[in-house]
Amino acid sequence: MSWSSVSPSGPRRRPPVLRAAVYLAAVTLIGSFITGSAWGAPPQAPGAAGPASLSLKELTRSSDYVFRGTVVKPGAANLEVVEPSARTAVVRVEEVLKASPTIDDFTGRDVTVILDAPGAFNLGERQVFFGTVGLAGESLGILALGRAPDGERLKVRVARAQAQLFEDALKAKLEAADLAIDGRILSTRSTYADLKDRPLTEHDPFWWEAQLEVKAVLQGQTLQGKVPFWYPTSIDAMWAPAPKPAPGNEGVWLLHRFEVEGRGFVYAVLNPGDQLTAAEAQAAQKWVKP
Amino acid sequence: MNVIRRDRPLLLLALLVAALLAASRAGAQVTVVNMIPNAQSSETRQDSEPNLAVNPANPQQIAGSAFTVNYTGATTTAPIFVTTNGGTTWTANNIVPSGNGSTGDITLRFGGTSNVLYAGTLRGGSGLTLNILRSTNFTAATVMTLLRSRTNVDQPYVQAATVPSLGVDRVYVGNNDFGAASGRTATVDRTLNGTVATPSWVSARIERRTTCGQDGPPIRPAIHLDGTIYAISYRYRPPSGCVTPLASDVVVVRDDAWASSAPRFAALTDPSDGLAGRIVVSNVKVPFINSSQSTFGQERFVSSNLSIAVDPANSSRIYVAWADFPTGVAPYTLHVRRSDDRGVTWSGSDLLTIVNATNPALAVNSAGKVAFVYQINTGFGQPLANQRWQTHVRRSTDLGVTWNDLTLSDTPANTPTATFIPYLGDYVHVMAVGQDFYGIFSAANTPNLANFPQGVSYQRNANFTTQQLFNVAGTVVIAPSIDPFFFKITGP
Numbered sequence: 001m002s003w004s005s006v007s008p009s010g011p012r013r014r015p016p017v018l019r020a021a022v023y024l025a026a027v028t029l030i031g032s033f034i035t036g037s038a039w040g041a042p043p044q045a046p047g048a049a050g051p052a053s054l055s056l057k058e059l060t061r062s063s064d065y066v067f068r069g070t071v072v073k074p075g076a077a078n079l080e081v082v083e084p085s086a087r088t089a090v091v092r093v094e095e096v097l098k099a100s101p102t103i104d105d106f107t108g109r110d111v112t113v114i115l116d117a118p119g120a121f122n123l124g125e126r127q128v129f130f131g132t133v134g135l136a137g138e139s140l141g142i143l144a145l146g147r148a149p150d151g152e153r154l155k156v157r158v159a160r161a162q163a164q165l166f167e168d169a170l171k172a173k174l175e176a177a178d179l180a181i182d183g184r185i186l187s188t189r190s191t192y193a194d195l196k197d198r199p200l201t202e203h204d205p206f207w208w209e210a211q212l213e214v215k216a217v218l219q220g221q222t223l224q225g226k227v228p229f230w231y232p233t234s235i236d237a238m239w240a241p242a243p244k245p246a247p248g249n250e251g252v253w254l255l256h257r258f259e260v261e262g263r264g265f266v267y268a269v270l271n272p273g274d275q276l277t278a279a280e281a282q283a284a285q286k287w288v289k290p
Numbered sequence: 291m292n293v294i295r296r297d298r299p300l301l302l303l304a305l306l307v308a309a310l311l312a313a314s315r316a317g318a319q320v321t322v323v324n325m326i327p328n329a330q331s332s333e334t335r336q337d338s339e340p341n342l343a344v345n346p347a348n349p350q351q352i353a354g355s356a357f358t359v360n361y362t363g364a365t366t367t368a369p370i371f372v373t374t375n376g377g378t379t380w381t382a383n384n385i386v387p388s389g390n391g392s393t394g395d396i397t398l399r400f401g402g403t404s405n406v407l408y409a410g411t412l413r414g415g416s417g418l419t420l421n422i423l424r425s426t427n428f429t430a431a432t433v434m435t436l437l438r439s440r441t442n443v444d445q446p447y448v449q450a451a452t453v454p455s456l457g458v459d460r461v462y463v464g465n466n467d468f469g470a471a472s473g474r475t476a477t478v479d480r481t482l483n484g485t486v487a488t489p490s491w492v493s494a495r496i497e498r499r500t501t502c503g504q505d506g507p508p509i510r511p512a513i514h515l516d517g518t519i520y521a522i523s524y525r526y527r528p529p530s531g532c533v534t535p536l537a538s539d540v541v542v543v544r545d546d547a548w549a550s551s552a553p554r555f556a557a558l559t560d561p562s563d564g565l566a567g568r569i570v571v572s573n574v575k576v577p578f579i580n581s582s583q584s585t586f587g588q589e590r591f592v593s594s595n596l597s598i599a600v601d602p603a604n605s606s607r608i609y610v611a612w613a614d615f616p617t618g619v620a621p622y623t624l625h626v627r628r629s630d631d632r633g634v635t636w637s638g639s640d641l642l643t644i645v646n647a648t649n650p651a652l653a654v655n656s657a658g659k660v661a662f663v664y665q666i667n668t669g670f671g672q673p674l675a676n677q678r679w680q681t682h683v684r685r686s687t688d689l690g691v692t693w694n695d696l697t698l699s700d701t702p703a704n705t706p707t708a709t710f711i712p713y714l715g716d717y718v719h720v721m722a723v724g725q726d727f728y729g730i731f732s733a734a735n736t737p738n739l740a741n742f743p744q745g746v747s748y749q750r751n752a753n754f755t756t757q758q759l760f761n762v763a764g765t766v767v768i769a770p771s772i773d774p775f776f777f778k779i780t781g782p
Contacts, residue, residue: 064362064363064364065362079381080373080374080375080379080381081372081373081374081381081383081429100361100362100363100364101363102333102359102361102362102363103361103362103363104329104330104331104332104761104762104763105761105762105763106329106762108763109762109763132362132364133361133362134383134384134431135381135382135383135431136327136329136330136361136369136381136382137327137328137329137379137380137381137382138327138328138329138379138381138749139328139329140329141381143431197503199444199468199503199504200503200504200507200526200532200536200578201418201444201466201468201507202444202445202507202580202590202592202594202711202712202716203394203412203417203418203444204580205417234580235582235709235710235711236580236710236711237338237339237357237392237394237710237711237712238394238412238417240709240710240711241390261442270415271390271415
């Protein structure tokens with residue numbers, strides 16, 4: 001997907017046209033088309049013709065921003081770094097159907113939608129747009145992966161797809177872990193004495209070890225009793241988001257085999273997602289091993 | 291009437307002072323911009339440790355970085371900030387490869403005339419994994435291309451330039467390589483052509499002396515277009531153990547042929563031992579206290595504070611800055627010195643000494659004017675609530691004999707509360723393009739004009755009357771946090 005090109009020589013009076021060749025490859029990989037007509041008129045590919053190859057679920061999975069909106073300015077853009085063209089349009093967001101909670105609410109506001117090839121943006125046209133948020137500037141720049149005619153039925157199907165995707169993502173998280181344990185932290189201790197000659201770096205993890213009492217196993221080998229895992233107590237930018245368990249904490253923990261310099265392989269908890277949220281932990285109970 | 295007559299001398303004095311101040315600043319145009327885009331008005335991330343790259347071929351194009359997280363929640367890429375209008379407005383663009391939506395350390399630099407942006411990062415989610423990256427279109431959605439990946443490496447610091455006669459980019463990335471033999475970890479990775487499909491790299495070890503087990507984290511290269519490459523580092527002196535405060539030498543190395551000499555970086559030796567690497571100062575005490583210090587505005591000491599700048603019109607003239615505990619204990623003190631003979635001899639005493647400060651950064655413009663940026667903690671010895679962080683730019687036109695002083699920010703040191711360290715960063719950045727200085731620093735973002743003596747503009751929703759931040763819709767108050775700020779100084 002091309003957003004712009006930068007002139008190789010000298011200053012330009014106009015902002016550069018955005019270009020994203022790799023995104024074209026990504027779009028090609030996941031498909032630029034939407035399958036089927038289960039929700040009525042088939043959604044339009046973003047500027048390309050041909051048979052649909054993506055289910056609504058797959059399109060929703062690939063998109064981090066799905067919204068119902070009305071085209072207010074075809075061929076325009078409301079971001080400085082996006083050059084207006086036939087592939088861009090300013091679209092008013094009327095309802096957000098999928099977005100990360102970290103993205104501001106743009107309901108009632110205008111965003112720029114960018115197609116991967118020239119396509120039809122018609123003034124006043126209301127559609128559901130599927131895309132990824134590539135830019136955050138004066139507004140959002142949405143790289144369109146697909147769009148569909150508006151309708152309540154589509155909204156319901158998007159919500160259903162998101163619920164399915166939540167389950168899929170949770171299952172994938174569990175399967176990516178070496179161990180997924182529902183349990184309680186019994187104790188924690190410093191490991192500094194176990195590690196000799198640690199390099200002096202601001203990114204020292206300051207490893208500690210937690211003893212996790214096993215209530216249930218959701219992924220990995222069947223275990224009983226307790227299992228140790230390492231976690232970084234450092235609040236350096238590199239490690240601050242990692243879970244910091246304390247005795248008594250209960251939950252589902254995703255443990256990964258990790259090589260610690262000077263120690264060898266241990267089970268470790270490294271990223272915020274390695275402790276499931278309450279909603280995830282509840283949903284994951286269906287996968288408890290007998 | 292009586293009041294006016296009594297106050298007239300004071301009024302005249304005030305007017306005179308104001309006129310003198312205006313005259314001293316006349317011609318110096320200072321721009322300060324909060325880089326958080328309007329679309330991210332709700333963000334409350336601690337965006338510390340900033341870096342900046344200005345495209346010398348088109349200074350309207352600038353890229354900035356900080357400890358910023360992908361705002362979409364995606365984990366495969368992290369953002370940089372980009373502008374195509376010289377820094378007036380900024381956009382976050384998620385193009386840095388990542389494993390967790392952010393990066394560890396990150397620095398950026400454009401080639402000289404190639405329009406190519408290079409980055410050195412510690413890949414997010416991968417610990418001490420160095421990534422050297424390239425983008426041929428930094429505003430596009432294309433994820434940056436991975437040029438080199440190595441593990442067990444700290445603090446990548448990138449510099450780049452286009453060789454005038456050849457039109458190729460040469461790229462240098464200072465780093466602390468814990469995989470280097472014998473504890474001689476100070477390293478510069480370099481390629482002689484950064485724009486080919488698969489650049490070839492060498493890791494040049496620049497430490498020639500024994501250490502306590504390693505060198506300090508910061509290794510900073512500097513490039514002159516005649517092929518002179520300098521680098522500065524902290525040698526942590528033996529004996530082994532590396533205990534804070536670390537007895538350190540500030541060492542400058544030099545290569546006269548784009549770091550392709552044999553051996554590399556051996557052009558400058560020290561008379562004390564004949565080994566490569568001129569010892570600028572010896573046995574200074576450099577603290578390594580890797581925790582948030584309430585006595586130092588919530589910041590930490592991780593001996594990351596070195597800077598070096600070469601005069602673009604004279605490769606023999608270089609300025610260096612370092613930080614230490616002069617007496618072995620606080621206050622943390624910055625020092626600036628100069629060499630006019632390619633690092634052989636140095637100013638016998640400091641050109642500037644700044645007490646209780648951190649994050650020194652140097653640059654020299656095409657007219658030989660030197661800029662020195664730093665962040666000073668006021669209220670030494672006082673409770674955190676009484677401390678403030680100020681960001682200063684000092685400039686000199688007489689080789690560092692006299693300096694003027696601009697305060698870019700003056701913010702409380704206790705608000706916001708640190709959520710991780712570093713609080714403001716282990717570095718800031720300043721660079722020159724032509725006669726203009728461009729830079730970046732991080733500071734608390736409460737929209738209070740009194741906190742920004744040179745003025746400031748915000749893109750994120752901010753009410754300077756109520757001194758509050760708001761979400762995009764302007765309906766929800768947003769808590770203060772640390773933001774990156776761009777600055778530009780033009781004129782005398």
